[in-house]
Amino acid sequence: MRGFFLKEDGNYLDKTNMDSSELSLLARHSGTEIMLQKIKENRTFYIDPSENEDLMEFFYVLSGRVLCEAEVYNKEINVNDYFYIKNLEETIFFKALTDVTLMWISTTPVFHYISTRINELKKLVKEVEKKDRYTLNHSERVQEYSIKIAKKLKLSKDELDNLLISSVLHDVGKIHVSEQILNKNGRLTKEEFNIIKRHPVDGAAMIRETYYKSTSKIIEQHHERLDGSGYPNGLKGDEIVLGAKIIAVSDSFDAMTEDRSYRKAIPIIEAINEIEGLSGIYYEPEVVKALIEVLKEEGKI
Ligand SMILES: [Fe+2]
Numbered sequence: 001m002r003g004f005f006l007k008e009d010g011n012y013l014d015k016t017n018m019d020s021s022e023l024s025l026l027a028r029h030s031g032t033e034i035m036l037q038k039i040k041e042n043r044t045f046y047i048d049p050s051e052n053e054d055l056m057e058f059f060y061v062l063s064g065r066v067l068c069e070a071e072v073y074n075k076e077i078n079v080n081d082y083f084y085i086k087n088l089e090e091t092i093f094f095k096a097l098t099d100v101t102l103m104w105i106s107t108t109p110v111f112h113y114i115s116t117r118i119n120e121l122k123k124l125v126k127e128v129e130k131k132d133r134y135t136l137n138h139s140e141r142v143q144e145y146s147i148k149i150a151k152k153l154k155l156s157k158d159e160l161d162n163l164l165i166s167s168v169l170h171d172v173g174k175i176h177v178s179e180q181i182l183n184k185n186g187r188l189t190k191e192e193f194n195i196i197k198r199h200p201v202d203g204a205a206m207i208r209e210t211y212y213k214s215t216s217k218i219i220e221q222h223h224e225r226l227d228g229s230g231y232p233n234g235l236k237g238d239e240i241v242l243g244a245k246i247i248a249v250s251d252s253f254d255a256m257t258e259d260r261s262y263r264k265a266i267p268i269i270e271a272i273n274e275i276e277g278l279s280g281i282y283y284e285p286e287v288v289k290a291l292i293e294v295l296k297e298e299g300k301i
């Protein structure tokens with residue numbers, strides 16, 4: 001029948017996915033888009049304010065449970081609950097308590113924008129994966145800790161977006177390091193360590209060629225330390241951007257608490273003691289404090 005459109009389950013106009021989420025475009029008409037978003041259990045995600053005053057974004061929970069972590073509305077959202085956003089003032093964080101499916105209706109097209117960005121990001125992440133499966137899992141954990149820390153520190157929208165991308169790509173420059181060095185059992189020689197030390201600069205150069213160039217500074221600085229003892233440039237204190245200070249802490253924490261080819265993981269509490277001992281020397285104190293709060297809230301310490 002003219003004017004009637006029936007699509008069966010699994011039918012969509014377009015689809016994009018990262019490993020923790022999947023977005024399908026079901027229908028679009030005069031600027032409005034209707035999408036289905038699936039998010040994996042335990043993922044933290046957020047919705048940003050938009051400069052577009054006409055934009056309304058509507059979300060309906062089709063399955064699963066979500067924790068809304070907005071200050072005034074800190075509560076669980078369940079099946080058949082819905083919320084919408086119009087002239088949002090502040091970023092809102094959500095946590096998927098189970099696998100979640102949301103119906104998402106946007107009054108301005110967003111799908112193409114999101115899928116283009118995701119595809120570019122996926123290409124970069126694939127580069128990392130090709131080299132080293134460890135680096136990929138590590139990057140995803142660093143991203144998760146970094147976002148949780150950022151939530152405590154109330155970053156601006158741009159800082160948060162840059163952190164989300166740079167945390168998962170922070171070690172992308174390691175694709176230029178040989179596998180023998182990356183996976184070496186035992187201590188690295190000075191020459192080998194010098195090769196590893198190039199990865200922040202190489203990674204930043206790679207990112208500068210992409211849509212995500214605004215994150216290159218964070219990537220370049222993620223091994224800098226407050227007292228100037230880091231690399232590649234020995235920057236100190238406020239010369240280091242906040243995003244890089246956040247990744248420095250989540251990166252070190254993850255490296256200590258996961259097994260590596262050259263040493264075994266240490267318990268969380270020991271890692272935190274070590275990081276706390278270096279607070280104000282290597283690491284930004286407010287970032288260390290935020291990580292401790294996150295781990296306490298999650299019952300890990
Ligand atoms: Fe690194």
Ligand SMILES: [Fe+2]
Nearest residue numbers: 138170171251
């Ligand atoms: Fe790392």
